[in-house]
Amino acid sequence: MSYDVAALRRRFPALRAGIAHFDGPGGSQVPDAVAGAVAGALTSPLANRGTVTSGERAADGIVGSARAAMADLLGADPRGIVFGRSMTALTFDLARTLAAGWGPGDEIVVTRLDHDANIRPWVLAAGAVGATVRWLDFDPDTGELDDVAPLLSGRTRLVAVTAASNLIGTKPDIAAIAASVHAAGALLMVDGVHRTAHEPVDVRALGADFYACSPYKFLGPHCGVLAADPALLETLHPAKLAPSSDAVPERFELGTLPYELLAGTTAAVDFLAGLDPAAGGDRRGRLLASMSAVAEHEEPLRRRIEDHLAGLPGVAVRSRAASRTPTLLVTFDDHDPADAYRYLAGLRIAAPSASFYALECSRRLGLGDAGSLRLGLACYTDDDDVDRLLTGLSAFVGA
Structure with missing residues (x-):
């Protein structure tokens, strides 16, 4: 597996704006080729x-x-x-x-x-x-x-x-x-x-x-x-x-x-299909290899975020299934998640708060129609993005 996230990010014109995107579940950024x-x-x-x-x-x-x-x-x-x-x-x-x-x-x-x-x-x-x-x-x-x-x-x-x-x-x-x-x-x-x-x-x-x-x-x-x-x-x-x-x-x-x-x-x-440059074969085979590489890239980033959030006071991660995507729903004991959304936006970090049309899920979690803060990783998320997010969330809760 050969996955170069730095080279990948250079293909996304929107990333030049300097925003750390954790809003991929709502819609990804687009590469130049698209x-x-x-x-x-x-x-x-x-x-x-x-x-x-x-x-x-x-x-x-x-x-x-x-x-x-x-x-x-x-x-x-x-x-x-x-x-x-x-x-x-x-x-x-x-x-x-x-x-x-x-x-x-x-x-x-x-x-x-x-x-x-x-x-x-x-x-x-x-x-x-x-x-x-x-x-x-x-x-x-x-x-x-x-x-x-x-x-x-x-x-x-x-x-x-x-x-x-x-x-x-x-x-x-x-x-x-x-x-x-x-x-x-x-x-x-x-x-x-x-x-x-x-x-x-x-x-x-x-x-x-x-x-x-x-x-x-x-x-x-x-x-x-x-x-x-x-x-x-x-x-x-x-x-x-x-x-x-x-x-x-x-x-x-x-x-x-x-x-x-x-x-x-x-x-x-x-x-x-080209995200794993080492993959060969037909397009289907290259897609299988590349999407596996995406999963391998995103998984340790997800674990970094979860490990950090576990140490923040009054912060809970509601994404707990044994098998899950790198998408985390975060709630706060003493803060409105909408305030966290706005605070992070001020730091040029895109991490929205809502129920994201999953009304029944949000209600079942006891969050009503408002939902909470969602952190979603994407194939172009890197360690610097995660560093900025974790620093921002720590400052938000006063840790």
């Missing part, structure tokens, strides 16, 4: 997809390249890669489509660990057709998700679960959940938005029927991605315009795709 790809698409001949003009061929090539790139990142079939405005929008569309086949007596399962984008679309869709919603809880002391099996039955149609909590970092055992869900004859929807930025992903190995993520969390532009088996997508018939394609995956993509954002998405995946 910005260049977006600009290149917008400043080259571009038109609606087709095969006649150069602009049409360029658009078609951008879409095909982006599907292949995301398939390599996720271990998925490029024919099952769907693009949309956001993960939230894609999930709402999918929920409405699936719910068309549900009715009274059918059940779905959502968790209190999830971001609301993998809760509310399913709750609303179930409510519209009279289906029952069952809630899977987690232990607020450990952050561990409860066993899904007791909630499953022959009436279960879908289980929606996060691959990693965007608030406290918990990584449930998705493969084990998938086995239980499939044994009950149900489908599994996995929110991979947070997890995809931190480690290798293999959608097939996880057993996810649907896996959604957001490129802007892993160095790319603002759009959403849904991965599924194309054979499964063939069985679904979303509402669409009459003239639009009925082919898979196009039938799930409403309107004209944002070609410049897809070009940036491909560039982000290619950039990630």
